[in-house]
Amino acid sequence: MENKEIKSVLEAIFFIAGEPLSIDTLQKILEMDSTEIERLVRELIAEYTIKNTGLFIAEVAGGIQMVTNPACAPWVKKLLSTAVPTKLSQPSLETLAIIAYKQPIIKAEIEAIRGVNSDGVVKTLLDRRLVKILGRKEVPGRPLMYGTTKEFLQYFGLKDLLELPTLKEFQEVDIPEAPVSLPDETGPGESFNQEQMLEGASDYTGQNAVTSHADTEEITVRSESEHKKTELRDEQNNVAE
Numbered sequence: 001m002e003n004k005e006i007k008s009v010l011e012a013i014f015f016i017a018g019e020p021l022s023i024d025t026l027q028k029i030l031e032m033d034s035t036e037i038e039r040l041v042r043e044l045i046a047e048y049t050i051k052n053t054g055l056f057i058a059e060v061a062g063g064i065q066m067v068t069n070p071a072c073a074p075w076v077k078k079l080l081s082t083a084v085p086t087k088l089s090q091p092s093l094e095t096l097a098i099i100a101y102k103q104p105i106i107k108a109e110i111e112a113i114r115g116v117n118s119d120g121v122v123k124t125l126l127d128r129r130l131v132k133i134l135g136r137k138e139v140p141g142r143p144l145m146y147g148t149t150k151e152f153l154q155y156f157g158l159k160d161l162l163e164l165p166t167l168k169e170f171q172e173v174d175i176p177e178a179p180v181s182l183p184d185e186t187g188p189g190e191s192f193n194q195e196q197m198l199e200g201a202s203d204y205t206g207q208n209a210v211t212s213h214a215d216t217e218e219i220t221v222r223s224e225s226e227h228k229k230t231e232l233r234d235e236q237n238n239v240a241e
Contacts, residue, residue, distance in 0.1 A: 099131055104134045
């Protein structure tokens, strides 16, 4: 195939995928040299940037994905306004910020920072596949260690963890003092033990779950990703040491 034909195929693949695709995945599909694929992808990214249409091709979560132009965000939001809300709660954002910056981290360390029981919120993050079990810490009791996932990068529109704001960026931010006592967040029906959490742990450990196109539609709105990054930075203000 000529370069123009290959680019057309790439556009079709990115459009239908609904999630970031790695160069390795593209190589298996196109059955051609990875270096050549990378070159054509770079050209496509540049062409879409110059055209400045309603769609971009961008690097997201270690792969390549077709996303919407931030300038179109107000109208895309209207379309998505009837969808089931996927916004994270304040406790979830707070816990996710701690895990993102302190990983690998055990639940006891999360609770020491937050000052509140975090069983329920950690389970929620596992269910949302934003957090995964990395293994066990070699200390008495061998507690589970947690870290972020590929889906975390997709949710916040990050290429990799290096794009997270550095702690130095929070040095001049006034961090409010934590209240003397905080309530337990685990409400009725939310209590569970570690054994229950371990059920299906293999679904998370060392694996990147495949999400559907519907699950990833909202992250394709780049302005939404920027808003989520801002939320994560705000939460980091509350946990930065």
